[in-house]
Amino acid sequence: MKQSRYSPGARLHRQTSGAVRFSRTFTMVFAGHPARAAVSAFVLVISVFTALLALPWASADRHPMSLVDAAVTATSAVTVTGLTSQDPEFYSFAGQVVILAAIQTGGLGIVTLGAWLTLVVSRRLSLRTRLLSTESLGVSKLGEVPALLLTVFVVTLSIEALLTLVMLPVFVESLGIGEGIFHAVFYSVSAFSNAGFVLDTTSLTHPLIMTTINVGVFAGALGFPVVYMLYRMVFHKARMNLHTRLTLEMTAILLFGGAVVLAIFEWNNPATLGPMGTVDKLHNAIFASGMTRSGGFNTYEVTAQTDQTLLVTNVLMFIGGGSGSTAGGIKVTTLAVLLLAIVTEIRGDEHIRVHRRELPVSIIRVAVAVLMAGAVVVLTAVVLLTWVTGADLETTLFEVLSAFGTVGLSTGLTASAPDAGKWILIAVMFIGRVGTITFATGLTIRQQKTLYRFPTERPIIG
Amino acid sequence: MKQSRYSPGARLHRQTSGAVRFSRTFTMVFAGHPARAAVSAFVLVISVFTALLALPWASADRHPMSLVDAAVTATSAVTVTGLTSQDPEFYSFAGQVVILAAIQTGGLGIVTLGAWLTLVVSRRLSLRTRLLSTESLGVSKLGEVPALLLTVFVVTLSIEALLTLVMLPVFVESLGIGEGIFHAVFYSVSAFSNAGFVLDTTSLTHPLIMTTINVGVFAGALGFPVVYMLYRMVFHKARMNLHTRLTLEMTAILLFGGAVVLAIFEWNNPATLGPMGTVDKLHNAIFASGMTRSGGFNTYEVTAQTDQTLLVTNVLMFIGGGSGSTAGGIKVTTLAVLLLAIVTEIRGDEHIRVHRRELPVSIIRVAVAVLMAGAVVVLTAVVLLTWVTGADLETTLFEVLSAFGTVGLSTGLTASAPDAGKWILIAVMFIGRVGTITFATGLTIRQQKTLYRFPTERPIIG
Numbered sequence: 001m002k003q004s005r006y007s008p009g010a011r012l013h014r015q016t017s018g019a020v021r022f023s024r025t026f027t028m029v030f031a032g033h034p035a036r037a038a039v040s041a042f043v044l045v046i047s048v049f050t051a052l053l054a055l056p057w058a059s060a061d062r063h064p065m066s067l068v069d070a071a072v073t074a075t076s077a078v079t080v081t082g083l084t085s086q087d088p089e090f091y092s093f094a095g096q097v098v099i100l101a102a103i104q105t106g107g108l109g110i111v112t113l114g115a116w117l118t119l120v121v122s123r124r125l126s127l128r129t130r131l132l133s134t135e136s137l138g139v140s141k142l143g144e145v146p147a148l149l150l151t152v153f154v155v156t157l158s159i160e161a162l163l164t165l166v167m168l169p170v171f172v173e174s175l176g177i178g179e180g181i182f183h184a185v186f187y188s189v190s191a192f193s194n195a196g197f198v199l200d201t202t203s204l205t206h207p208l209i210m211t212t213i214n215v216g217v218f219a220g221a222l223g224f225p226v227v228y229m230l231y232r233m234v235f236h237k238a239r240m241n242l243h244t245r246l247t248l249e250m251t252a253i254l255l256f257g258g259a260v261v262l263a264i265f266e267w268n269n270p271a272t273l274g275p276m277g278t279v280d281k282l283h284n285a286i287f288a289s290g291m292t293r294s295g296g297f298n299t300y301e302v303t304a305q306t307d308q309t310l311l312v313t314n315v316l317m318f319i320g321g322g323s324g325s326t327a328g329g330i331k332v333t334t335l336a337v338l339l340l341a342i343v344t345e346i347r348g349d350e351h352i353r354v355h356r357r358e359l360p361v362s363i364i365r366v367a368v369a370v371l372m373a374g375a376v377v378v379l380t381a382v383v384l385l386t387w388v389t390g391a392d393l394e395t396t397l398f399e400v401l402s403a404f405g406t407v408g409l410s411t412g413l414t415a416s417a418p419d420a421g422k423w424i425l426i427a428v429m430f431i432g433r434v435g436t437i438t439f440a441t442g443l444t445i446r447q448q449k450t451l452y453r454f455p456t457e458r459p460i461i462g
Numbered sequence: 463m464k465q466s467r468y469s470p471g472a473r474l475h476r477q478t479s480g481a482v483r484f485s486r487t488f489t490m491v492f493a494g495h496p497a498r499a500a501v502s503a504f505v506l507v508i509s510v511f512t513a514l515l516a517l518p519w520a521s522a523d524r525h526p527m528s529l530v531d532a533a534v535t536a537t538s539a540v541t542v543t544g545l546t547s548q549d550p551e552f553y554s555f556a557g558q559v560v561i562l563a564a565i566q567t568g569g570l571g572i573v574t575l576g577a578w579l580t581l582v583v584s585r586r587l588s589l590r591t592r593l594l595s596t597e598s599l600g601v602s603k604l605g606e607v608p609a610l611l612l613t614v615f616v617v618t619l620s621i622e623a624l625l626t627l628v629m630l631p632v633f634v635e636s637l638g639i640g641e642g643i644f645h646a647v648f649y650s651v652s653a654f655s656n657a658g659f660v661l662d663t664t665s666l667t668h669p670l671i672m673t674t675i676n677v678g679v680f681a682g683a684l685g686f687p688v689v690y691m692l693y694r695m696v697f698h699k700a701r702m703n704l705h706t707r708l709t710l711e712m713t714a715i716l717l718f719g720g721a722v723v724l725a726i727f728e729w730n731n732p733a734t735l736g737p738m739g740t741v742d743k744l745h746n747a748i749f750a751s752g753m754t755r756s757g758g759f760n761t762y763e764v765t766a767q768t769d770q771t772l773l774v775t776n777v778l779m780f781i782g783g784g785s786g787s788t789a790g791g792i793k794v795t796t797l798a799v800l801l802l803a804i805v806t807e808i809r810g811d812e813h814i815r816v817h818r819r820e821l822p823v824s825i826i827r828v829a830v831a832v833l834m835a836g837a838v839v840v841l842t843a844v845v846l847l848t849w850v851t852g853a854d855l856e857t858t859l860f861e862v863l864s865a866f867g868t869v870g871l872s873t874g875l876t877a878s879a880p881d882a883g884k885w886i887l888i889a890v891m892f893i894g895r896v897g898t899i900t901f902a903t904g905l906t907i908r909q910q911k912t913l914y915r916f917p918t919e920r921p922i923i924g
């Protein structure tokens with residue numbers, strides 16, 4: 001059947017085919033090596049931004065950063081971590097624009113890469129697993145993935161535009177039109193990408209800015225499968241899937257549970273919540289709790305917090321945000337699966353059930369693998385970093401977890417560490433960002449049937 | 463058929479029936495509440511020993527300990543931890559005998575309780591699971607459990623007698639006959655029970671004593687199912703089961719792997735291995751690594767070690783020893799299952815396979831539950847203990863992990879903590895000892911079939 005050249009349906013069809021064809025070409029280039037593709041893409045992007053930031057014009061005083069400092073900033077921006085070895089005032093306007101570009105590239109890059117990897121690996125799944133996989137992405141068939149990506153781009157830019165507009169009046173009033181607009185755009189992108197980069201150390205005191213950034217970080221940390229699901233619920237009356245429900249529930253529990261614990265331990269701390277009024281105390285506690293999800297902005301000195309808060313923050317940073325988001329950590333749904341496993345054991349059930357759904361048996365193994373891999377990376381890095389820096393366990397553990405969770409809260413160790421320490425933190429940010437995606441995606445796919453079985457034997461454990 | 467009154471077979475049969483009848487009565491008293499039985503038994507035993515140690519004659523200077531200090535020592539001895547708030551020289555000879563009795567009661571009590579719980583819960587298992595369960599205990603049917611217990615008692619006392627004989631000449635030579643015999647007996651029981659209690663701070667320098675204690679701790683930390691299996695392999699030509707193989711392998715890997723890492727980080731530390739010759743360095747590194755399994759004896763100051771060693775020691779203490787042993791922690795087979803889960807994921811296999819056996823699907827959930835429960839206990843205790851003592855994270859984490867793993871290596875915090883801190887450590891020792899047994903045993907049994915199923919849905923994780 002010949003289609004009219006000017007029908008909108010035909011144009012949409014052509015566009016989709018184009019996207020699918022591009023995706024196929026891209027897939028063929030890295031066929032069979034999705035992990036290698038992800039790692040290569042990130043290394044390339046980070047190298048480019050490192051080179052740009054190592055040039056003199058990136059610094060306010062035209063005195064260039066050392067290569068390792070440029071690499072820290074570039075890696076930190078592309079992996080949306082927010083740890084830097086320089087004060088925010090160090091960078092020139094050009095440097096700030098490069099950082100903004102790196103954040104947006106990294107943020108959207110992660111989302112794109114995540115969707116693409118899912119697409120590639122889904123091709124190799126059995127029909128049943130493929131259905132489960134597309135279902136959890138919020139699409140009913142694989143052909144929808146390009147549309148999903150388009151939606152993610154549009155939604156991301158729309159939300160960032162909205163956040164910019166909300167903050168614009170405050171910034172314009174205090175900084176003038178030009179700088180005000182740049183600040184609003186920068187903080188909007190930095191918040192929704194969960195990057196945690198700031199332009200100066202004083203912007204975050206205004207309550208409206210704080211709230212907007214908190215909302216931006218919250219939304220960004222949910223992850224694109226959740227954002228796409230919510231979009232489809234609003235515009236296409238879709239029913240909420242299990243992934244979205246678990247992500248929203250765990251994120252809310254961690255946000256408010258974390259805020260309560262933080263408020264308890266900081267309520268009378270003169271260096272943090274102590275001097276504030278009750279409302280401000282609660283507001284700042286929720287802000288600080290939300291930032292571990294992994295926004296990484298802070299309204300008071302990290303090191304001024306009590307040991308108890310630091311420890312709870314460590315745990316929250318290790319958990320991180322939603323799967324397929326710009327947040328790091330082992331992810332809230334991984335925690336949900338691990339917790340559900342315990343509940344299942346205590347209830348003595350045969351299957352993990354939640355919200356009238358059963359989880360596939362294999363998912364608990366993936367969750368364990370993600371948890372253990374995270375623990376191994378963090379512990380190895382802490383041992384090496386204490387060795388190189390001579391800093392104590394508390395400081396080192398916090399900084400490594402902040403890097404692994406791509407959170408960006410800092411005890412100052414990233415700035416004070418010798419070069420070897422900075423390279424360790426660069427590696428941890430990279431693994432925390434790229435490793436978990438490829439690791440988890442790689443793990444989920446390779447379900448192979450074995451043709452032989454061994455007798456079952458149960459060792460005693462616990 | 464009437465049996466001859468004097469045939470040895472009949473006598474054995476009567477004895478076995480008696481044991482089974484006692485076990486049945488015992489079972490009926492706590493029917494349906496094995497966890498409650500375990501907790502009650504331990505609370506009762508600890509209370510009795512606390513009362514004995516709080517009396518004036520337990521102290522060398524007849525000045526009685528405070529109740530909390532007596533409770534620390536009693537809990538520490540019964541849970542075979544070895545953390546105390548007093549110097550070893552504080553106790554009178556009577557006090558030392560009470561501690562010895564507490565250690566032996568606690569050590570054999572755990573073994574007995576473990577076997578009995580397995581027996582009780584096995585009754586409620588499906589035939590298939592029961593077969594798996596008895597198989598892993600190393601017995602072919604439940605009726606053999608009393609015989610197993612008898613074997614464990616005989617083997618325990620035989621090994622302790624052997625260790626005593628080996629150390630006797632050294633102690634008698636330096637301390638005279640009376641005190642020499644007591645020292646040999648005390649250190650033998652303290653080592654094989656993994657208690658880590660010492661009579662003075664100088665005994666452990668002799669290489670023969672060090673080696674003997676290391677061997678005793680190693681054997682004790684394997685756990686009674688392994689000891690029974692080895693006994694049956696030697697005397698009944700039985701084939702090694704999966705539990706024994708995994709326990710031996712993981713224990714060996716942790717012992718030598720830990721020794722290598724410790725040697726690296728302490729080689730030039732002037733306060734630990736630094737001044738020793740190469741052979742002594744290696745010997746002491748293996749000793750220190752083995753003691754985390756959870757013997758808890760030490761040849762140099764814990765706090766003099768490098769931060770890296772402390773961190774590695776923390777991990778090793780959290781792992782602990784063999785299931786059904788006097789060692790604490792999450793247990794080496796739990797770690798083995800978690801690691802095998804990762805290997806399975808990376809290989810993309812459908813089933814966890816090792817040594818030509820498959821692990822049942824449910825075991826990974828039990829392992830996760832044990833791991834997560836342990837993490838929650840440790841983190842909660844650390845938050846509370848830093849709050850109460852004001853000590854730093856490094857010190858607190860080490861002491862809590864030492865208590866949870868019933869290891870007994872100490873940074874001195876148990877002695878310097880205020881009463882509230884001591885009660886927290888008492889609770890952690892108790893949970894580390896009783897909690898994990900009942901938790902793991904309780905979890906393994908309650909496999910119930912559900913009559914309805916929900917649709918499967920896979921959230922995205924990692």
Ligand SMILES: [K+]
Nearest residue numbers: 081195296407
């Ligand atoms: K961040």
Ligand SMILES: [K+]
Nearest residue numbers: 543657758869
């Ligand atoms: K011990």
